[in-house]
Amino acid sequence: MDKPLKNPPTYLITSVDHALRIAAMLQLEGELTVSEVAERLGVARSTAHRLLAMLVYRDFAVQDERRLYRAGPVLELAAHSPSVASRLRAAALPHLHRLVDVLDESANLAVRTGDTVRFIASVECTQSLRVGSREGMVFPAHRTTAGLLLLAELTDEELAAVYPAERYADRPEDRPDLARLRTRLARVRRNGFVLNQGRSERGVVALGVPIRAPDGDALAGLSVSMPSGRYDRRRLPALVDILSRAAGAVGADLARSA
Known part of the structure; x- marks a missing residue:
């Protein structure tokens, strides 16, 4: 019989979960604003901004001159056709x-x-x-x-x-x-x-x-x-x-x- 997969961890680290979800959004969809990220995650804009800043620091995201965020070098291989x-x-x-x-x-x-x-x-x-x-x-x-x-x-x-x-x-x-x-x-x-x-x-x-x-x-x-x-x-x-x-x-x- 197949065993179940991916039961949630006992101790869910919310900030890590949010960061991973943002990375997936950028990878799949392309450009996002801070407000869009905040709304999708159900968090304050300041929280979304801090999460995005960390993703930029680690090259999972980049911010362009229009202040939009998109997939960074780490994710861009999968970001060619969102x-x-x-x-x-x-x-x-x-x-x-x-x-x-x-x-x-x-x-x-x-x-x-x-x-x-x-x-x-x-x-x-x-x-x-x-x-x-x-x-x-x-x-x-x-x-x-x-x-x-x-x-x-x-x-x-x-x-x-x-x-x-x-x-x-x-x-x-x-x-x-x-x-x-x-x-x-x-x-x-x-x-x-x-x-x-x-x-x-x-x-x-x-x-x-x-x-x-x-x-x-x-x-x-x-x-x-x-x-x-x-x-x-x-x-x-x-x-x-x-x-x-x-x-x-x-x-x-x-x-x-x-």
């Missing part, structure tokens, strides 16, 4: 907020790169017991809701190319059993959604559907996450319907913005 992730995020955010308003559970947007997925947007609900923001976090694709959704789009040959045995020679335990994974992905294709009960994180249930381009290609995974104690399987059809309509709306908005 446009796709930025457009996806911009199109999805209003719908993520609506999902949170309707369901009162946290909502996420994630994309796949090779054998991993990265969360590029996350909106927390306001309940005291909730799944926190996953923005900027990276997980193995075969262990996540969005990853399974996007891997299900691949042919058997493409899937094998994602998980070549030689890449995992020094860590064979990280390579999924491809026969079992293909069976799981076939079920995802039949259902059109993924229900993830504790595979990524212990005590968390996530439900997701793909966001598709006009040509039908899956671009990202849209999901809601909740503490397992609040999941009611009788609501599954209704939740899938709400998510599917939101994913369709994101796809339509993205097409209009192209």
Whole structure:
């Protein structure tokens, strides 16, 4: 049985967490102001400014003449093409907020790169017991809701190319059993959604559907996450319907913005 991944540390260092989230924002989205960073993190502008100053000092960020911050030398290798992730995020955010308003559970947007997925947007609900923001976090694709959704789009040959045995020679335990994974992905294709009960994180249930381009290609995974104690399987059809309509709306908005 797969073990859960990335349970939050017992002692969360908030300032470090904030700095890492800012680095992920700059890497994925390009330019940001102090005010935008402060709003996204829910902190004062002075706090956001201090965090950005430290990132500049360590070359994770640079500030230009317009007083905008962007990815620095340490991150610039991955900052050459933030446009796709930025457009996806911009199109999805209003719908993520609506999902949170309707369901009162946290909502996420994630994309796949090779054998991993990265969360590029996350909106927390306001309940005291909730799944926190996953923005900027990276997980193995075969262990996540969005990853399974996007891997299900691949042919058997493409899937094998994602998980070549030689890449995992020094860590064979990280390579999924491809026969079992293909069976799981076939079920995802039949259902059109993924229900993830504790595979990524212990005590968390996530439900997701793909966001598709006009040509039908899956671009990202849209999901809601909740503490397992609040999941009611009788609501599954209704939740899938709400998510599917939101994913369709994101796809339509993205097409209009192209």
